[in-house]
Amino acid sequence: MEEIKLKIQGMSCESCAARIEKVLSKYEYIDTVNVNLLQEYAYLKLKEGYDIETIVDKIKKAGYEVPMKTSKFDIEGMSCQSCASRIEKVLNKNNFKDVNVNLLQNSLTVSFYEGYKTNSDVKRLVDKAGFSAEIKTDNKIANEKNITEYEKLKRDFIISAIFSIPLFSAMFFHMAGVHTILSNGYFQWALATVVQFYIGRRYYVNAYKSLRGGGANMDVLIALGTSAAYFYSIYHVLIGSDQLYFESSAVVITLILLGKLFEKRAKTRTTDAISKLMGLQAKKANVIKNGQTIETDIEDVMVGDKILVKPGEKIAVDGIIVEGSSSVDESMITGESMPVKKQVGDECIGSTINKNGSFVFEAKKIGEDTVLSQIVKLVEDAQSNKAPIQRLADKISSVFVPIVIAIAALTFVITYFVTKQFDRALLNSVSVLVIACPCSLGLATPTAIMVGSGKGAELGILIKSAEVLETANKIDAVILDKTGTITNGKPEVVDYKSEDADFLKVVSSIEKSSEHPLADAVVKEYEKNSSDFYKVEDFHSITGKGLSARINDDEYFIGNEKLMKENNIDVNVDIQKYQSQGNTVVLVGKNDKFYGYILIADKIKESSPKAVAKLKDDNIDVYMITGDSENTAKHIAEKANIDHVIAECLPKDKSDKLLDLKNQGKKVGMVGDGINDAPALAASDVGFSIGTGTDVAIEASDITIINGDLNKVHTAIRLSHRVIKTIKQNLFWAFFYNVIGIPIAAFGFLNPMIAGAAMAFSSVTVVTNSLRIKNFKEEK
Numbered sequence: 001m002e003e004i005k006l007k008i009q010g011m012s013c014e015s016c017a018a019r020i021e022k023v024l025s026k027y028e029y030i031d032t033v034n035v036n037l038l039q040e041y042a043y044l045k046l047k048e049g050y051d052i053e054t055i056v057d058k059i060k061k062a063g064y065e066v067p068m069k070t071s072k073f074d075i076e077g078m079s080c081q082s083c084a085s086r087i088e089k090v091l092n093k094n095n096f097k098d099v100n101v102n103l104l105q106n107s108l109t110v111s112f113y114e115g116y117k118t119n120s121d122v123k124r125l126v127d128k129a130g131f132s133a134e135i136k137t138d139n140k141i142a143n144e145k146n147i148t149e150y151e152k153l154k155r156d157f158i159i160s161a162i163f164s165i166p167l168f169s170a171m172f173f174h175m176a177g178v179h180t181i182l183s184n185g186y187f188q189w190a191l192a193t194v195v196q197f198y199i200g201r202r203y204y205v206n207a208y209k210s211l212r213g214g215g216a217n218m219d220v221l222i223a224l225g226t227s228a229a230y231f232y233s234i235y236h237v238l239i240g241s242d243q244l245y246f247e248s249s250a251v252v253i254t255l256i257l258l259g260k261l262f263e264k265r266a267k268t269r270t271t272d273a274i275s276k277l278m279g280l281q282a283k284k285a286n287v288i289k290n291g292q293t294i295e296t297d298i299e300d301v302m303v304g305d306k307i308l309v310k311p312g313e314k315i316a317v318d319g320i321i322v323e324g325s326s327s328v329d330e331s332m333i334t335g336e337s338m339p340v341k342k343q344v345g346d347e348c349i350g351s352t353i354n355k356n357g358s359f360v361f362e363a364k365k366i367g368e369d370t371v372l373s374q375i376v377k378l379v380e381d382a383q384s385n386k387a388p389i390q391r392l393a394d395k396i397s398s399v400f401v402p403i404v405i406a407i408a409a410l411t412f413v414i415t416y417f418v419t420k421q422f423d424r425a426l427l428n429s430v431s432v433l434v435i436a437c438p439c440s441l442g443l444a445t446p447t448a449i450m451v452g453s454g455k456g457a458e459l460g461i462l463i464k465s466a467e468v469l470e471t472a473n474k475i476d477a478v479i480l481d482k483t484g485t486i487t488n489g490k491p492e493v494v495d496y497k498s499e500d501a502d503f504l505k506v507v508s509s510i511e512k513s514s515e516h517p518l519a520d521a522v523v524k525e526y527e528k529n530s531s532d533f534y535k536v537e538d539f540h541s542i543t544g545k546g547l548s549a550r551i552n553d554d555e556y557f558i559g560n561e562k563l564m565k566e567n568n569i570d571v572n573v574d575i576q577k578y579q580s581q582g583n584t585v586v587l588v589g590k591n592d593k594f595y596g597y598i599l600i601a602d603k604i605k606e607s608s609p610k611a612v613a614k615l616k617d618d619n620i621d622v623y624m625i626t627g628d629s630e631n632t633a634k635h636i637a638e639k640a641n642i643d644h645v646i647a648e649c650l651p652k653d654k655s656d657k658l659l660d661l662k663n664q665g666k667k668v669g670m671v672g673d674g675i676n677d678a679p680a681l682a683a684s685d686v687g688f689s690i691g692t693g694t695d696v697a698i699e700a701s702d703i704t705i706i707n708g709d710l711n712k713v714h715t716a717i718r719l720s721h722r723v724i725k726t727i728k729q730n731l732f733w734a735f736f737y738n739v740i741g742i743p744i745a746a747f748g749f750l751n752p753m754i755a756g757a758a759m760a761f762s763s764v765t766v767v768t769n770s771l772r773i774k775n776f777k778e779e780k
Contacts, residue, residue, distance in 0.1 A: 001031060006042045006055070007114035008035065010064040023062045027055065041115055052095050056113060066113050068097065072136035073108040073122060075101065079206055080218035081441050082401050083131065086210070090129045091122070104446040108133060130209030153261045160199040160254040163191045167247040168753075185237035185244055192246035196230050200253045218436075220401055224408075225433035226252055229752060232426055243423060248752040252434055255757045262764045280351045281372060285316030288360065305363045309354045317350040317366045324359030328352050375706075379457045389445060389470055389727055396441060404436040404742070411746040427752060431745035435755035436738060440762040444730035447770035452723035455776050461716045462704040472686045472703065472720035474667040478615055478713065479646075479658055479680070481672035482626035482633070483517065485690050485710065486640050487602040489673070491517050493525035494583055498596025507588055507598065509534040510549045510556055514541065518586060521600050544627070544650045546586075557589040560629075564589055573597050579631030582639070608640045611710035614779060616641070618714070621666070625649055625657060625680075654680040671705075671713055688713050715778045722776050730766045737762045 011017055017035040020042060024033045029050035034043045044055070056066045078084060084101035087108065091099045097111040110122055119135060126133040170182035181187055197204075203226070206219035226249040233244045286308040287296045293308050298316055301307070307316055315328070327339035330352045339355050342348060348361050350370040367373065408429040416425035449466045456463045463469055483489050496504060508526035511519035512533060539549040545566070546559015557567050564571050569589035578585050578599055586598040615622050623644040624637050633647035646657050658680050661668050670677065670684035681687030681702075689704045705712040737758075745755050 002046045002048075002050075004044050004046060005115045006044065006059070007067055007116075008040055008042050008059060008064050009067055011035075011040060016064070020059060020062055020064060023058050024055065027058060030055070052113065052116060068111045069114045070098070070109065070111045071119050071122065073110070073119075073126070073133040074136050075106050075108050075126065075131055075133055077131035077206055077209055078103055078106060081443075082218065083210065087126055087129050087131060090125050094121075094125055096122070102446055104443060104450060107136060130206075130212050150261070150264050153257065153264055156199050157254065157257045157261050160195050160250070160257055163194045163199075164247070164250040164254040167191055167250050170247065183242070185233075185242070188244055188246040189234060189237055192230060192233070192250045195250040195253050196226060199257065200226060203253075218401065221404060221433045221436055222253070222256060224405070225249075225430040225752065228426060228430050228433075232423075245423075245427070245752075248427070248430065251753045252755075255753065256434075256759065259757075259759070259761050259764055262761075282314035282316045282351050286310070286313075299367075301363055301366050303363055303366055306360055307363060308358065308360050309348075310358050311354060311356050313354050315348050315350055315352050315354060315361070317363050318370045319348055319350075319361040319363045319365070321346050321348055321359050321361045324357060326357030326359050327355040329355055375457060375462060379453055379462070388467060389724070389731075400436070400441070404433065407742060407746065408432040415748065424748060428746060428748045430752045431748075431750045431755040432742055434752050435741040435745040435750060435759050440734040440737060440766045441731070443763055443766045443770075444734050445727050447767050448723050448726040448730060448773060451770050451773040452719060452726075455773055456716065456719055459712070459715060459719075459778060460706040460709075461712055461719065462706065463716070464702050464704075468686060468702040469720045469723050471667070472669070472717055473724040475620060475669045475686060475717055477621040477623065477661055477666040478669045478671060479623045479625050479661070479684070480612075480642070480710070481654075481670075481677050481680075482624055482628065482636060483602060484673045484708075485671050486608045486624060486636065486642075487604050489517070489602065491521040491584070491600045491602040493521055494599040494601045496525075496596065496598040498588070500595070503588070503596050505530070505532070506534060506551060506556065507558060507586075507596075509536050509551060510539065510547065510558060512536070513539045513549070514547055517602075518584060518600050522586070522598060555591055556595070558586060560585075561587065563587070564594070568592060569594055571597075575629075576631050579629050580635055582632060582635040584628060584632055604636060604639050605708075605710065607709050607711050611714055612641045614711065614714040615717075618717070620717070623661070625654055655683040658683050669713070669717070671710070688716065711778070718779070719776060722773055726770055726773055730769055733769075734762070734766060 008020065011020070020035045021033050024030050024042070024044070027050075029047045031045040031047055033045075035041075036043065042059075059066050075087065078087075078101075081103055084103045087101045088099045091110055094117075095112070096117060097113075098109070099111075100109045101107070102109075108122070108126070112118075112121075123133045166182055167188055170180075170188060200223075203219045203223045207223040210220055229245040229249040229252075233246045233249070236243050282298055285296050285298055285301050285305075286293045287301065288294075288306040288308055301317055306322065307319065309315055309326075311326075321342055321344050323344065325341070325343040328342050328348060329339050330349060342359065347364075349372075350365070351372045365371075368377070411432050412425045412429035415428045416422060419425065445466070449469065452469060453463050453466075480486050483491075500506070504522075504526050508523050511522045513536060534551045537550045538555075539547065541547045542559065542563060545563040546557065548555065548557050548563075550556070557563055557569065561571065561575060564587050567589060569592060571587055571594050573585065573587070573594075575585050575587075583599040583601050586600060588595040588597065612622050621644065622642050623646060624633065624640065624642045625646040626633050626636075627649055628636070628647055630645075630647045633645050637643075637645045649657060654677065658668055658670055662683075662685070667685045669686045669688055670680045671688040671690060672681055673690055681689065687702045690708045690710075703716050705716070741750075741755070741758060744750050750758075
């Protein structure tokens with residue numbers, strides 16, 4: 001009998017608790033159930049053979065929720081991908097969800113039903129598997145930890161080299177027939193012992209932990225191989241033979257340490273993006289309290305604080321300017337090189353740099369809610385995520401070490417049987433153990449993902465996950481929303497006509513109640529000269545057509561031709577003429593008569609035609625989708641160089657049009673503003689959200705383009721091509737290295753020392769190849 005508890009959300013009264021108890025009591029594996037409404041927990045006694053998913057499903061079907069908790073841990077003791085696979089296997093077996101171990105970051109992300117499992121359970125199981133887990137620390141501490149580990153590796157390598165070089169030299173003296181103190185077996189024994197058990201202790205400790213946890217990793221291979229050479233050499237010393245192999249065990253350990261040293265240094269560089277982003281954060285803020293300006297630590301700033309920003313200073317947090325004006329360098333967030341003018345009412349982004357003027361702003365977002373913190377979190381999440389392409393490497397790594405040990409044992413038996421030479425059989429099997437390297441397999445994907453997502457962040461492209469990068473690589477069709485994506489998203493009144501001098505005042509008074517961008521353009525045009533509005537009654541918004549309202553005793557209709565026809569209003573305007581010029585025609589009716597019209601235009605962005613051309617050059621079909629009329633849409637499409645147009649499309653229909661393309665077998669990317677395009681973004685294979693400043697719609701899309709430049713969509717797709725190409729190169733060399741290296745070692749063509757050097761540098765090669773993504777540049 002097992003006792004567990006489960007957190008349950010959504011209960012409002014005791015009858016809810018009673019209902020859950022009734023539903024669960026029918027499950028044959030539940031002995032007793034007690035639901036505590038106040039604590040929001042269900043306490044269960046379960047018989048052997050229960051299924052937690054069945055229990056959760058029954059609670060959900062009853063109308064309640066069992067919340068999932070996600071925790072992140074720092075893992076110590078991992079040396080290769082088989083270590084990561086072992087931890088994942090253990091946690092998955094114990095009903096944990098979304099288990100993801102990142103070898104590169106030495107981190108674990110895991111989800112579990114709240115109450116049923118705890119962080120302590122995670123730590124206990126990881127410890128049982130032969131490793132240790134601690135709740136994840138912040139980036140600064142993690143970076144300091146990396147530096148400490150690097151320095152320790154460097155120190156151990158120097159010590160190992162000092163004791164190994166004499167042994168390596170002794171091998172040449174022995175071959176030349178020269179006898180010195182270096183040739184003395186006991187002297188070599190003493191030198192090798194320091195390397196084997198002081199420097200090499202990490203391999204024995206990690207190998208023991210791995211075997212205790214029921215698995216086997218790279219450390220097992222190194223410990224087995226070097227121990228065989230070391231102890232066989234001791235046997236020869238004791239019987240008086242000069243056939244010693246101390247140099248093999250010592251030099252192998254030294255070379256592997258050198259490889260780990262280079263690998264640690266290279267791996268640290270893959271996290272440069274996050275370190276740079278964190279380094280951009282402001283440290284202090286000039287908070288105004290009781291008329292005085294007090295310098296305050298950034299951690300102590302509260303929402304609502306008034307903060308003074310002087311010329312040249314960093315803006316502390318996100319907020320709204322309430323006094324003064326200036327120009328702000330937002331390039332670190334948006335990639336835009338030109339300073340942006342700011343005045344009262346404008347938003348300012350934390351960590352961007354004030355140029356010349358000074359101003360006061362009110363803090364609106366602090367801590368983890370700021371744009372910079374959101375960007376850091378997004379990059380971290382993407383870097384700790386696994387791409388589907390990594391699954392093959394994970395499967396191989398999980399069985400790699402046992403297979404290698406079996407091959408080494410077989411090599412020893414066959415070589416000894418054929419040659420009758422124990423020494424040769426031993427050296428060949430040691431070479432097999434040492435040459436095999438699951439590390440390069442484990443590093444192939446995450447290193448490329450980390451550097452790629454970091455490079456994206458530098459370019460103002462925020463990528464949500466590794467899976468998104470892999471999917472973006474396959475995109476062959478892109479749908480662009482018109483307003484705010486191809487165009488500036490700031491419609492302006494071009495012209496208006498009516499016989500009534502109060503026409504604009506009447507229309508503006510009604511449009512003031514609407515949230516439509518076109519309405520905003522009309523109101524802004526009127527407010528240039530006046531702020532006096534009529535009182536409006538019976539306001540109604542009519543989806544896809546326009547709106548209606550009353551002023552005094554007159555009823556007005558504002559919208560498109562459909563709305564006019566429905567209300568029997570004859571329109572005497574050449575609508576097609578104005579639409580073909582790229583204008584949106586807003587028609588206005590008064591009672592049953594035509595009252596006038598307004599022409600509104602939204603200019604296309606300067607970057608749009610070039611961005612579309614780049615996509616087409618890469619054989620990507622480009623579509624424009626809009627609610628505008630056919631004529632207006634075609635005019636904009638022609639200017640933007642777009643061949644395929646989907647016009648007069650309501651927001652709710654956009655996802656249907658997108659699914660039609662997917663049904664044709666296309667991989668579709670949807671580019672929109674992340675708000676009214678949310679359904680289409682969700683339905684696409686990859687959703688690109690065009691965000692600007694603090695309006696970054698991180699949650700609404702797979703990839704967020706911070707500065708709204710359409711060229712970045714093409715850059716993101718090119719970056720995905722580069723990352724996936726690099727991953728495939730890494731996996732090829734990792735597989736090729738092992739497939740070729742192990743047979744060569746088995747046939748006796750590799751000395752253990754050369755095998756050790758090759759193994760050590762295979763991982764360095766993979767990481768270095770991934771670092772080449774840092775050289776990726778945008779097309780001009």
